[in-house]
Amino acid sequence: MQLINKQGLLWLHPNYRNAMRSTAVILLLLAFVQLLAWLIPASPNAQGIPNYLPLHTLLETVSIMVSMMVFAVGWNSRSDNLSGNIVLLAGVFFAVGVLDFLHTVSYGGMPDFISPNDPQKHLNFWLSARFFAAVVLLLVAIRPWKPLGSRASRYIIFASLISVTALINWVVIYHQAWLPDTFIAGQGLTAFKKSAEYLIIVFNIVTAIILWHKMREPQTFNVVLLFGAVCILAMSELFFTLYTTMTGSYNVLGHVYKAIAYLFIYRAIVVETIDEPYNKLVLAQRNLATALRASNTGLWDWDLHTNVVLYSPEWKAQLGYLPDELPDQFSTWESLLHPDDLAPAKERIQSFLSSSQQHYENEFRMRHRNGSYRWIMARGEKEYDADGKATRLIGSHIDITERKEKEAETLRLSRAYQLLSRVNEAIVRTHDRDELFSTICRAAVESGLFRMAWMAALNGTEVKQIAHAGFDEGYLDKLHIRLDDERTGHGPTATVLRHGIHAVCQDIENDPSMLPWRDEALKRGYRSTGQFPIREAGAVVGAINTYAGEINFFTPDIVQLMLEMTADVSFALDVFDEKKRREQAEGEFMQLNLELESRVQERTHQLEQANQELEAFSYSVSHDLRAPLRSIDGFSQILSKKYHDQLDNTGKDYLERVRRASQRMGHLIDDLLRLAQVTRGSLKREQVDLSKIAGKVAEELRKTNPGRIVQFTFQQGLSVHADPGLLRIVIDNLLGNAWKYSEKKAAAEIEIGVRDINGERAFFVRDNGDGFNMDYAHKLFGAFQRLHGANEFEGTGIGLATVQRIIHRHHGKVWAEAKEGEGATFFFTLPQRERET
Amino acid sequence: MRGRMSEGNKIILLVEDNPDDEELTRLAFAESQVANELVVVRDGQEALDYLFAAGKYLDRDVCEQPQLLLLDLKLPKVDGLEVLRGIRADARTKFLPVVILTSSKEESDLVESYTLGVNSYIQKPVDFTQFIDAVRQLGLYWLVLNEAPHTSKK
The missing domain is CATH 1.20.1070 (Rhopdopsin 7-helix transmembrane proteins)
Structure with a gap:
């Protein structure tokens, strides 16, 4: 269909x-021929060919x-x-x-x-x-x-x-x-x-x-x-x-x-x-050849009896040779193997041959004509004879150098990132430079990146080693780098410290800058080295020196990561410095405080000493000054009594003067002692009824001169928070003054009260006595200052000084207002506690 | 009054280094007609020697204790407070009436004296009239009114 x-x-x-x-x-x-033969009548000849x-x-x-x-x-x-x-x-x-x-x-x-x-x-x-x-x-x-x-x-x-x-x-x-x-x-x-x-x-x-x-x-x-x-x-x-x-x-x-x-x-x-x-x-062969060329696959065919190995043109081309340049012998392969890989590679082949394995695979390095090494991946299979014995080994070589390098680079980068992250971790955790440097060196080695790492710092022109880690074996002892040295002053470390730009030496063996250390470095397997500057406040203060076990180790990516790391370290150092400065400032502040404290203590001590001296002084004043006075007073009294008849009136008057003088001096000494006492001793504040004290003082004053007519006006219930003893002295003095200076008034008036002045309770003692000239008000409270002559009013000139000192000890103020001939008013404040109104 | 105050002819021991004060005290006693024998010693050590029959008072009968001790605080060698301490520490003189007679009105002296067991504390006034007054009251109280326990004498 x-x-x-x-x-x-x-x-x-x-x-x-x-x-x-x-x-x-x-x-x-x-x-057509057949048709012709059939159509044309057969000739008689054709019927019987002779x-x-x-x-x-x-x-x-x-x-x-x-x-x-x-x-x-x-x-x-x-x-x-x-x-x-x-x-x-x-x-x-x-x-x-x-x-x-x-x-x-x-x-x-x-x-x-x-x-x-x-x-x-x-x-x-x-x-x-x-x-x-x-x-x-x-x-x-x-x-x-x-x-x-x-x-x-x-x-x-x-x-x-x-x-x-x-x-x-x-x-x-x-x-x-x-x-x-x-x-x-x-x-x-x-x-x-x-x-x-x-x-x-x-x-x-x-x-x-x-x-x-x-x-x-x-x-x-x-x-x-x-x-x-x-x-x-x-x-x-x-x-x-x-x-x-x-x-x-x-x-x-x-x-x-x-x-x-x-x-x-x-x-x-x-x-x-x-x-x-x-x-x-033919086509398949052509395709195979194309594929082999395209994939850069070399073929080898090893006859195990003759040890002849047929190497394909690609096999040889991989290593930079023309097809007729390398002998087709097993030894060719051996001679081109990397020295480090020779033993393991042969071992691998031998064990493969003696095993029952069918497939062989291995990776090794082979020397290229240009001296470099290529990574080769070899694969192969056995061929057997009739007896099952291996007679040939056939296989391929693929150049995997690129892949290997990529792998190595990836590994390197991952290690470099690991290093970077460890260093950053250390920066956060550590606050000590030396510890940080040690950690960096350790991490550089432990990450697997480097065989050895050390940290350089400048001490004048000498390069110091402040930290190190890894396989060193005395290498560092042989460095002896000095910036001003002709031989060692131009190596990578010195250059980095001098210019602050990182240096990389990709092949120690062939780099003239490493000449002074080359042999020692190679002996320890260092093949390339990199130096990276570390800055502090913008200035180069050190360098990390790294040594890798292979040439061309410092790829742009690695260098970039190392620079990032040193930048982080530099940043950390600046932070450390800032912190240190702050700590120093704090230390100085503490020191200052301590000094202040000791100064205060010293002052206190001096004050105590002064107080003691004052005490001693008061003691001697009360003792030693009063004793002679007593003698003067006592003997002049006995003299005027017992020998009354033998003295004329002038003599008696003189003796009387001697007695008065000695008694005034006695008062003076007592007042001085009181003044000294109010400054000393502790202040025992309590709630005191000012009005009551004033009442008592007034009563005592009245007793001294019952004949005087004085009108006392006391505001009642004046309660203050003060030391009762000292307050008593204040009232004694103020009322005493008022009493004294109003003596000449026929009708004296003395008033005690409280007034609100600028929001503060100001107590006052007012009299209508002689008053004083306000021009001298500033002298009023000084010790031994008197505004009146001794003949006018009695007094030592210490009373108001004592009052002022007591008020000041209570953190109050004291002042006076007066007019000559019209009386005076003394004000004082005593800062109150809130519950007092 | 005089007769009573002289009764027993009890000794008053005055510890005073100042001869003026000694004389004034004698005068004050005379004025106040206190006729007790006044023995004067010049310093604290001498006072203690006297009381405990030591030094130059070796021959003294310890049992014959003075009726009253007038003690100045500021004394050469051993000061008044030390003397007081010594008196109160010894059973023989424990109850001996001691009156501090001094120029000092120092609070610390006062406190210390009373702590050590003084019987009276009198500041010598500068005014002789007041002094005489003070001595008279002193004599009246301690020599006439006050009854001392007799333990020390037995």
Whole structure:
């Protein structure tokens, strides 16, 4: 159905159109020749070609040769997916070749072959060969183009075909009578013979139709050539139905056509089993080569017996060599291995060979022609001999340097980040520079980045080592760096400390700046080194020196991270400094406080001493000054009493003066002592009724001179918070003064009260006595200051000074207002507690 | 009154380094008609020697103790408070009436004296009239009115 649905019965798959076109041309040409041969009446000559036998033999020989070639090629073609159809064709053409040979030797005119030759004999051979070929061709066309079930099948097929051929041979030679007649001399071909030929033609046509049908789909075999062959075979058979004599032109043409058809089949087999696989192989090889080149894969093939290793051009190119530059020996590989990898790589190969493992894989470094090392990943497989012993090792080399470097770089970066994070952690946690530096060095080594790290700081022109960590082995003791030294003052560390720009030496072995330390550094496995400045307040104060175990270690990323780290450290140092300054300031402040405190203590001590001195002074005053006074007073009194009669009036007056003077001095001393006392001793404040005290004092005053007329006016309930003893002295003095200075008034008035002055309770003692000139008010409260002459009023001049001192001790104020001749008012305040109103 | 005050002719021991004061005290006693024998010693050590019959008073009968001790505080060698301490510490003089007669009115002296067990504290007034008055009252009280226990005499 599908066929009809497609573009007509003649529709072909595009794959076959071109090939079919050229084949069709040949077929049409052959058909045209056949048509001509049939239309043109056979000439009498054509009926009996003289000496036809050699011609026949030649044509058959060609045919037999082609058949054998088909067998030879088909049978020997090697391919895992060789179609069983090829085997069938190969086998049947061997049989056809054999039968055609028998046909040829049985031909009339040839010596008798076993049995006497006659036309029937060679026609039987002929027909059986033709049948054989037609049937198998039909079978090949029908059978799917796929391999045989097993390897033995080809032998079974071959044996079957040989057996059938032998059977035919036996029947034709020994029992020709069993077979129907094919040729009757004089009459020509029998009907059987003709029918048989037609049947073969039918087979061929059916085969051709099937093949044509197959050409509508892409096929795995050369269907066009098979189609052509079957068509030509059909035409060839047609000739054999036409001839009447064995030696006619039709017979010749039939043989020619048959040979052409066989050539078609031969061609089909060759294309199928030789050309196609070869082209595929070539293509595959080209693809493989391209792939190997593209993937930079080198191949090696190691013969374990001869130790010859075939290295592919790529293998050598990987290491910078031309194909003919490295000997194909196992030692070539060994000699190019990195010294560190040589032992482990050989060990790996040996253990692989002695193991039962099939697959080998390893990574190692190999020296490139330019001296650098390339990372190689090797893979391989064993090949075994019949005894199961490994005879070869075949494998590949892939250059994985880039990948390795990326891996290493990734590892390095991750370690660098680890270092950075550890340092930052330390910055936050530590507050001590030395500890921070030690931590940095330790982290630099422990992170796996560096073999060794140390911290440099300048001490004048000498470079000090203030911290270090890692594999040092006395290296640091051999540094001896001085900025002003010709030899060591121009190395990386000195340069960094001098200019503050980081220095990187990617290859210690070949860097002149590292010359003074090169040998010692290399001895300890340092291959590259980097120095990074550390600043404090913008100035370079040190450098971290790092040593890595490989050259070209300091990639831009690593350098960047190291610079970030040193920037962080520099920042931390500034913070430390700030903190230190603050602590110092705090320390100074504390020191100041302490000094202040000790100064206060000293002052207190001095004060106490002064107080003690004052005490001693008061003591001696009271004791030593009073004693002579007592003597003066006492003896002058006794003198005036006992010796009264012996003294005249002037003498008595003088003695009286002596007594008065001594008594005033006694008062003076008492007042002085009181003044001293009020300054000393503790202040015992309590609630005191001022009015009550004033009342008592007034009473005592009255007693001293009961004759005086004095009007006392006291505001009642004046309560103050004060030391009662001292307050008593204040009132004594103020009322005493008022009493004294109002002496001359006929009607004296003395008032005590309280007044609100500027929001403060001010107590006052007012009198209407003599008052004083306000110009001298400022002198009023000084000790020994008197505003009145001694003859005017008695007094020592110490009373008001004592009052002021007492009020001041209570944190109050005292002042006076007066007018000469009109009286005076003394005010004082005593700061109150709140509950007092 | 005079007769009573002189009764027994009891000794008054005056510890005084100032001869003026000694004389004034004698005068004051005379004025006040106190006729007891007045023994004067010049310093604290002498006072103690006298009381405990030591030094130059070795021959004295310790049992004969003065009726009254007038003690100045500010004394050479051993001061008045030390003397008082010594008197109160010894069983023989424990109940001896001691009157401090001094120029000092220092609070600390007062407190100390009473702490040590003084019987009276009198500041010598500058005014002789007042002094005489004070001595008279002193004599009246301590020599006439006051009854001392007699343990020390037995």
